[in-house]
Amino acid sequence: LSTAVARAAERIAAQAARRVILIAVLIGCSAPAAAQTIDELREMSIDDLAEVNVSSVSKSDEPIGAAPASIYLIGNEAIARSGATTLPEILRLAPNLSTYQRAPGSWVVTARGMNGNLAAQSYSNKLLVLVDGRTVYSPLFSGVYWDLPDVLPEDIDRIEVISGPGATLWGANAMNGVINIITKSAVQSAGAFASAQAGESQRTVGARFGGSIGDNLDYRVFARWIDEEAAWSAPGVRAQDGWRRLGGGFRVDWTPNDRDAVMLQGEAFSGTLGRGGPAEEDTEGRSVTLRWNHRPSTTSELQVQGFYDRVERDSRASGGGKFTADSYDLEFQHSFAAGRRHTVVWGSGVRRTSYRIDGTATFFFDPPIRDLFLAQAFVQDSFAITPKLSFTAGLKVEKDPYVKASLLPEARIAWRANATTLLWASASRAVRSPTPFDRDVEERAGFLSLSGDRQFRTEKLTAFELGLRMQPAPTLSFSLTGYYHQYEDLRSIELLPGPGLNLTWGNMLKGHSYGIEAWGDLRLTSWWKISAGLHLHEQKLSFAPGASGLLDQYQLGNDPSYRIKLHTSLNLAHNLTLDADFRAVGALPGTSVRAYREVGGRLAWTPVRGLTLTVSGANLLHEYHREYEGGDLIPRKVMAGVELRY
Amino acid sequence: LKADGRTRSRPVRLAIALALIALAQEPATAESLEARIKAAYLLKLSSFVRWPATVFTDANAPLRICIVGRSDVHAVLEALARNQQVAGRTIAAVHIPHDSAAQAQSCQALFVGRNSPAWRDLLTATKRSPVLTITDRAGGTHGGVIEFIESGGNIRIGVDRAEARARSLELSSKLVQIAEPTGR
Numbered sequence: 001l002s003t004a005v006a007r008a009a010e011r012i013a014a015q016a017a018r019r020v021i022l023i024a025v026l027i028g029c030s031a032p033a034a035a036q037t038i039d040e041l042r043e044m045s046i047d048d049l050a051e052v053n054v055s056s057v058s059k060s061d062e063p064i065g066a067a068p069a070s071i072y073l074i075g076n077e078a079i080a081r082s083g084a085t086t087l088p089e090i091l092r093l094a095p096n097l098s099t100y101q102r103a104p105g106s107w108v109v110t111a112r113g114m115n116g117n118l119a120a121q122s123y124s125n126k127l128l129v130l131v132d133g134r135t136v137y138s139p140l141f142s143g144v145y146w147d148l149p150d151v152l153p154e155d156i157d158r159i160e161v162i163s164g165p166g167a168t169l170w171g172a173n174a175m176n177g178v179i180n181i182i183t184k185s186a187v188q189s190a191g192a193f194a195s196a197q198a199g200e201s202q203r204t205v206g207a208r209f210g211g212s213i214g215d216n217l218d219y220r221v222f223a224r225w226i227d228e229e230a231a232w233s234a235p236g237v238r239a240q241d242g243w244r245r246l247g248g249g250f251r252v253d254w255t256p257n258d259r260d261a262v263m264l265q266g267e268a269f270s271g272t273l274g275r276g277g278p279a280e281e282d283t284e285g286r287s288v289t290l291r292w293n294h295r296p297s298t299t300s301e302l303q304v305q306g307f308y309d310r311v312e313r314d315s316r317a318s319g320g321g322k323f324t325a326d327s328y329d330l331e332f333q334h335s336f337a338a339g340r341r342h343t344v345v346w347g348s349g350v351r352r353t354s355y356r357i358d359g360t361a362t363f364f365f366d367p368p369i370r371d372l373f374l375a376q377a378f379v380q381d382s383f384a385i386t387p388k389l390s391f392t393a394g395l396k397v398e399k400d401p402y403v404k405a406s407l408l409p410e411a412r413i414a415w416r417a418n419a420t421t422l423l424w425a426s427a428s429r430a431v432r433s434p435t436p437f438d439r440d441v442e443e444r445a446g447f448l449s450l451s452g453d454r455q456f457r458t459e460k461l462t463a464f465e466l467g468l469r470m471q472p473a474p475t476l477s478f479s480l481t482g483y484y485h486q487y488e489d490l491r492s493i494e495l496l497p498g499p500g501l502n503l504t505w506g507n508m509l510k511g512h513s514y515g516i517e518a519w520g521d522l523r524l525t526s527w528w529k530i531s532a533g534l535h536l537h538e539q540k541l542s543f544a545p546g547a548s549g550l551l552d553q554y555q556l557g558n559d560p561s562y563r564i565k566l567h568t569s570l571n572l573a574h575n576l577t578l579d580a581d582f583r584a585v586g587a588l589p590g591t592s593v594r595a596y597r598e599v600g601g602r603l604a605w606t607p608v609r610g611l612t613l614t615v616s617g618a619n620l621l622h623e624y625h626r627e628y629e630g631g632d633l634i635p636r637k638v639m640a641g642v643e644l645r646y
Numbered sequence: 647l648k649a650d651g652r653t654r655s656r657p658v659r660l661a662i663a664l665a666l667i668a669l670a671q672e673p674a675t676a677e678s679l680e681a682r683i684k685a686a687y688l689l690k691l692s693s694f695v696r697w698p699a700t701v702f703t704d705a706n707a708p709l710r711i712c713i714v715g716r717s718d719v720h721a722v723l724e725a726l727a728r729n730q731q732v733a734g735r736t737i738a739a740v741h742i743p744h745d746s747a748a749q750a751q752s753c754q755a756l757f758v759g760r761n762s763p764a765w766r767d768l769l770t771a772t773k774r775s776p777v778l779t780i781t782d783r784a785g786g787t788h789g790g791v792i793e794f795i796e797s798g799g800n801i802r803i804g805v806d807r808a809e810a811r812a813r814s815l816e817l818s819s820k821l822v823q824i825a826e827p828t829g830r
Binding site: 038041042044045046047049050051052185187188190191215255257258259295297298526606609610645 | 679682683685686687689690691694722725726730745762763764765766767783784786788789795797800801802803821824
């Protein structure tokens with residue numbers, strides 16, 4: 001009976017949501033449209049111009065990028081208008097990413113599958129994530145603790161999301177994709193900004209001040225606090241896993257002359273994550289990044305960057321362990337034009353991570369202290385065979401911790417059929433190298449044990465892609481990518497000889513995945529845009545001969561076969577914007593997580609200059625829904641907010 | 647679920663019809679609203695500025711508004727400026743390459759809309775010349791007499807009065823009043 005009631009309620013909610021969207025559409029059509037025509041522009045006074053809200057719709061008609069890869073750009077306005085408050089929520093905007101909220105502050109983000117499996121101790125680990133050039137995936141298991149990185153959404157310039165390998169140019173662990181988060185330069189974030197949002201399930205407060213000293217030095221300082229209430233482990237049962245994070249930092253941009261730019265930024269944070277009981281896990285981190293860009297001429301550029309990053313997680317209070325990791329990274333990159341037809345990029349980098357893990361009797365690392373050393377060098381040449389046809393070849397040598405150097409080649413061909421059509425194809429190789437979690441981990445659970453595999457090798461991927469990007473009309477653009485991934489030496493669970501059930505890792509899984517990533521934007525009017533995204537994914541893994549065959553092919557991920565996104569952005573009036581989004585995600589095979597549909601959105605009103613009032617929501621259709629096996633029931637989120645700018 | 651699908655189709659059809667109507671009303675300009683607003687600013691600003699008479703070669707010389715790095719803004723300005731006059735002069739919208747400091751000297755207004763390796767050269771090359779420089783923080787340029795500042799989705803302007811004086815440009819009090827003070 002209760003499911004019938006729930007279904008009826010869901011139907012009513014869905015109907016109401018449809019009506020709201022329809023009403024919004026009707027209001028949108030009758031709303032005074034923003035200035036569009038040449039004549040209207042001529043009529044406007046200089047005061048009128050200042051009142052037009054250009055955040056929209058307008059800026060998102062991104063030019064057809066020249067890059068022959070599956071790249072999706074999340075721009076600053078798309079972030080602001082989405083109402084998303086945390087990084088993983090913002091990443092939901094990318095149609096070529098899959099995001100799953102497991103619990104407050106705990107997320108799984110993947111490109112092209114392999115979303116992991118908690119029961120098999122398999123954590124999603126095939127993405128490279130960068131914040132202003134600093135890697136934020138954990139060197140201990142190659143995955144990302146999404147409660148650690150954070151930025152003030154207002155200060156994000158753009159996020160480049162590349163699905164597919166990007167190892168040659170981007171760096172280690174760019175196996176299934178790269179997420180490159182780029183914040184605004186200090187020049188672009190001048191002035192004071194403050195925002196606060198509050199709702200039953202989450203509260204955030206953020207502030208930034210940017211200014212300049214002298215002629216060519218700009219700075220900003222910022223701080224942000226996030227408080228996410230515990231979600232639900234079952235209907236009516238709180239999971240005691242709330243998340244709080246306080247972070248702050250600065251960025252300084254110094255441009256002493258036309259050829260040089262120096263950036264220094266630093267950040268520190270501290271947070272707590274509930275662990276299902278009264279005791280909490282404490283997190284702490286700090287980082288400093290220094291970057292120098294030198295442009296001796298218009299056709300060459302040199303970049304040198306170094307960063308230091310420290311991360312600490314301490315769950316001893318709840319019976320867990322503690323780890324600290326200090327990373328030091330130095331890299332350079334040089335690009336130049338060689339003749340009229342060649343553009344060469346080459347570079348090199350080194351990274352050292354020193355970690356210490358204070359484990360428990362049932363979960364520890366042997367040895368508990370280690371230095372991981374990574375070195376890489378790459379060269380890439382883009383060759384314009386004809387003005388329309390270009391070929392890019394790249395090669396990277398990467399010396400990863402634990403293993404010998406890997407060779408990572410990449411070839412891409414791009415044909416610009418006309419000014420608005422780009423057809424491209426690529427073949428590339430990428431690896432995920434062994435981590436302490438693959439090599440040194442030790443777990444004990446009664447008669448069961450798991451030991452890291454001292455012979456664990458790199459996981460290997462050969463990827464083939466074919467893509468089309470088109471802008472058939474000024475108001476319409478789309479991207480279509482097909483991919484085929486061939487995996488070898490993926491991690492499996494093997495049996496150790498001897499009494500009891502003693503497990504270890506192995507490299508005995510292989511297989512392939514294929515799929516389609518598609519997205520497009522249609523600007524219906526200057527004040528109304530709709531976008532859609534689709535990701536279809538199939539994955540077939542099998543055991544190599546001699547494998548134990550323990551657990552099934554889903555141990556590396558229970559990936560849904562489809563994911564659909566729709567988004568509409570409306571400028572209802574010059575100071576009123578409305579956004580609504582819809583997503584449908586397929587069931588996670590081999591789990592109890594069913595397919596779901598959800599909607600969210602944001603209404604923003606700017607009554608006077610410098611003041612914006614917002615109402616935003618996410619997961620509105622259901623009181624709660626599950627996104628990941630073993631994860632919480634994720635509740636509906638409704639928030640009211642205020643933004644101040646000066 | 648199938649029956650549900652049937653009831654759903656009506657609003658969807660209506661939405662599509664409305665979309666098509668909206669599409670038909672859309673003017674042919676492909677440029678973004680942001681580009682259109684900035685172009686309109688460039689046109690309007692010149693009526694709030696008085697240049698020294700010596701900058702014009704003769705009474706019929708057009709007012710040259712030069713644009714660097716933003717062909718879209720240039721396209722809109724060209725359309726806006728057609729058959730328009732400011733203080734009795736026609737307007738010439740000129741798109742100049744970002745590394746041509748020499749050309750910048752012949753402009754009355756110079757909009758450096760995007761960060762490029764040589765953008766500062768354009769400002770220094772016209773230093774102390776009566777050129778109304780306009781920069782765009784969102785585009786990564788700054789230090790012009792006029793600066794576009796985007797905040798909360800609106801484009802406002804900042805004015806550096808000292809820089810205007812150094813370039814012998816007279817700004818109307820109305821302009822100074824509505825703009826935010828910038829510069830050091």
